[in-house]
Amino acid sequence: MAGRAGLHLWGIDHRLAPTEVRERAHIDPERVGGLLAALSREPGFVSAVPVSTCNRTEIYVEALPGFAPFDSMTRSLAGAGLDPSLFTGEHAVRLTDGEAVRRLYRVSAGLESMMLGEPQISGQLKDAYRLAKEHHELGPVLMRAFQGAFRAGKRVRTETKIGEGAVSVAFAAVELARKFFADLPRHRALLVGAGETGALAARHFLQQGIGGLIVVNRSPERARTLADDLNGGKGELVRARPWEDLPAALADVDVVLSTTGSLEPVILPEMVRAAMRRRRGRPLYVLDIAVPRDVHPDVARVDETYVFGLDDLDEIVQSNLAARRKQLPGAERIVEEELAEFRAWVREMDLRPSVAEFRAYLEDLKEKQVGYVRRKQSDEVAAAVDASLQQFIKKVLGRSMESLKSAESEQERQQHLATLHRLFAPQTSQTSQEPREPSEPHDRP
Amino acid sequence: MRLALTVGEVLLPLLYLLLFVAYLWVFYENRKFAHRWARRLLATTVVAHLAASVIHARVHHHLPMASPLEFLSLLALSLLLIYAVVERRLRVRETGFLVTGVAFLLQFIASAFSIAEPAANPLLEDPGYAGHAVLVLLAYTALSLSFLYAALYLVLARQLARKTFGLLFRRLPPLEVLERMSVGAAKLGVPLLFGALALGHLWLYDLADKLDPETARSLTPFDPKILTSWLIFLVYLAGLAGHRWWGWRGRRMNTLAILTYLAVVLAMGAIHHFIPSFHNFSLRGGV
Incomplete structure (x- = not known):
């Protein structure tokens, strides 16, 4: 019996490897072809899917028993210009078969992500799978494992609430804004300060579809540069205004992001009160993410003004993370269900060669028996015998498959398979014998 | 017709209860299928109650407002109707449990204590x-x-x-x-x-x-x-x-x-x- 293909996983992730190691282990899409070409020269290699994101680099390999994982992988990684020691040292994870598949399913469901339940990994896995398929034909085990992983990920996200709520400060800022405003595109934001943190927050609000952004900064040049950078040469969604316009700008926007490096508050109660008079009660959402704070504490007392700081955003993130963690048991149950289905498929795959031998043996017997009947009887009788024996074979095979599938242990199943193989494998089969004359021809017309 | 009225009296509070449960589900779970069920049940309950009111009016030849209990039932329907319009305009269902909860209570009282034929003005x-x-x-x-x-x-x-x-x-x-x-x-x-x-x-x-x-x-x-x-x-x-x-x-x-x-x-x-x-x-x- 030919050896069954197995799965090997070599990788590193955010739990074991620091950022600099992850950066060095990153496999960009241009290198994937080279790595797969190097692997394909290794004996026993069937196919592979390299997955590389900012938090993990994992190579899933399907290979036959002749594959020498350590030697083959290190040679191939080196051949592709990667440092094999990154995948063999203290930061590495190496798993095989069931454990490798479990890991893949958990990754797909976001259970291995830095931000539990994050959805991006699902798309990244699909991209990696597609890219690998463009370079070579995937083996059946790897293909089935990835399809199962996608299904597990989808089920976890739809059947549990593991993906709900913002789990990063930037997302929490937007989530909070959405508690005030239903449609962000209908509202504008004001960015006070043109530093890196502010630019990041502004970029995030723009990605979430804010309707416009005003940048004010003590240095108008930096405000203009940031506005141009955020616009990216497309349109004028982001505009720079002079620092003196800050009080007036407060009346024109609904969201304020303040991130200056000022040692004194720059948004003062009188300023906000004046703006609120012009706003006629429209709520103002102020996010002060500067340290020390940019917004005077008394601003929070101004009617219709809601001021939040980093601590508030962190509280939202922690509360959402706690809620996500509560969903873990349900998510893990789904992963185990999908894994059980994968294992059942593997068992069926294992059975196929032996069952095929058994079927061939029975078919052969049937043909001989039908040939014998045809020589002795009419064609109609032979056809009837043929149909009857076909039914018989179907029932015998069905019953055998059921017994094999329901074996209580792997050992028992292997014993059944070995017996089947010993009895019906071609080299030992008795199919060459001519059927003997039926002793009791009951159905002779 | 009278049989339909009796059936309606039994079914309506059940429908209202189901509706309330569906909206509670939307509030706690916020799943797509919960939203779908709530939307369908709202339409079903409104149509069923409207039909029951029309049958009532035809059988008794008057608006179903002859007793405080009939009024409560009509109030429940009115709540659902207005809510359905607001919900349809804004497509927001998270607050529906409050309205449907009150409507269920009104309809339950109306059905539980109703009398066969109140004297009508x-x-x-x-x-x-x-x-x-x-x-x-x-x-x-x-x-x-x-x-x-x-x-x-x-x-x-x-x-x-x-x-x-x-x-x-x-x-x-x-x-x-x-x-x-x-x-x-x-x-x-x-x-x-x-x-x-x-x-x-x-x-x-x-x-x-x-x-x-x-x-x-x-x-x-x-x-x-x-x-x-x-x-x-x-x-x-x-x-x-x-x-x-x-x-x-x-x-x-x-x-x-x-x-x-x-x-x-x-x-x-x-x-x-x-x-x-x-x-x-x-x-x-x-x-």
Whole structure:
């Protein structure tokens, strides 16, 4: 019996490897072809899917028993210009078969992500799978494992609430804004300060579809540069205004992001009160993410003004993370269900060669028996015998498959398979014998 | 027909209960299929209750308002109808459990304690009066919903101001949507109230022609309830104009909506109890 293909996983992730190691282990899409070409020269290699994101680099390999994982992988990684020691040292994870598949399913469901339940990994896995398929034909085990992983990920996200709520400060800022405003595109934001943190927050609000952004900064040049950078040469969604316009700008926007490096508050109660008079009660959402704070504490007392700081955003993130963690048991149950289905498929795959031998043996017997009947009887009788024996074979095979599938242990199943193989494998089969004359021809017309 | 009525009496509270459960599910789970079920059940319950009301009117030849229990049932339907319109406009279902919960309670009481054939005021057989009464009911239901959403706005605004990021913070729709729902309900209530008042006036003159001169003299458009209703109409109209043209928004606007509604309830209650009015349609008094 030919050896069954197995799965090997070599990788590193955010739990074991620091950022600099992850950066060095990153496999960009241009290198994937080279790595797969190097692997394909290794004996026993069937196919592979390299997955590389900012938090993990994992190579899933399907290979036959002749594959020498350590030697083959290190040679191939080196051949592709990667440092094999990154995948063999203290930061590495190496798993095989069931454990490798479990890991893949958990990754797909976001259970291995830095931000539990994050959805991006699902798309990244699909991209990696597609890219690998463009370079070579995937083996059946790897293909089935990835399809199962996608299904597990989808089920976890739809059947549990593991993906709900913002789990990063930037997302929490937007989530909070959405508690005030239903449609962000209908509202504008004001960015006070043109530093890196502010630019990041502004970029995030723009990605979430804010309707416009005003940048004010003590240095108008930096405000203009940031506005141009955020616009990216497309349109004028982001505009720079002079620092003196800050009080007036407060009346024109609904969201304020303040991130200056000022040692004194720059948004003062009188300023906000004046703006609120012009706003006629429209709520103002102020996010002060500067340290020390940019917004005077008394601003929070101004009617219709809601001021939040980093601590508030962190509280939202922690509360959402706690809620996500509560969903873990349900998510893990789904992963185990999908894994059980994968294992059942593997068992069926294992059975196929032996069952095929058994079927061939029975078919052969049937043909001989039908040939014998045809020589002795009419064609109609032979056809009837043929149909009857076909039914018989179907029932015998069905019953055998059921017994094999329901074996209580792997050992028992292997014993059944070995017996089947010993009895019906071609080299030992008795199919060459001519059927003997039926002793009791009951159905002779 | 009578069999259908009996079946309706049993089925309606069950439908309302299912509806309430579906909206609770939406509030706690916020899943697509929960939303789908809530939407379908809302349509089913409204249609079933409307059908039951039509059958009732045809069997008993009067509007199903002859007893306080029949009124409660019609109020439940009116709540659902107005809510369905607001929900359809804004596609927000997270607050539905509050409305459907109240509607279920009303319908449950109405069905559990209903009597077979209450004595009905003959006025309920008059289409003019029936139209007026239904419009009044719908108008005040809409204004009540407007009050409910204004109150929810203040609850969420308070949670945000106090930085309490609990269940209501997670599940309630944004402040902007709650305000739109409150204003949306008021926008339904104001024209309905105008329609109710206009129809009431027309019906008043029509009725005066049919009555003896002495009774007809008691019918006056300066009845305290009518005058108060016109005042309510004008206050809400001003509120809507302020929202539309003068940018009235936020906590202050919603506080005003709540205070206005409370004033309406108190004024109507006081008039009903302390000031004699021809506007009393019980079997003993009134026209």
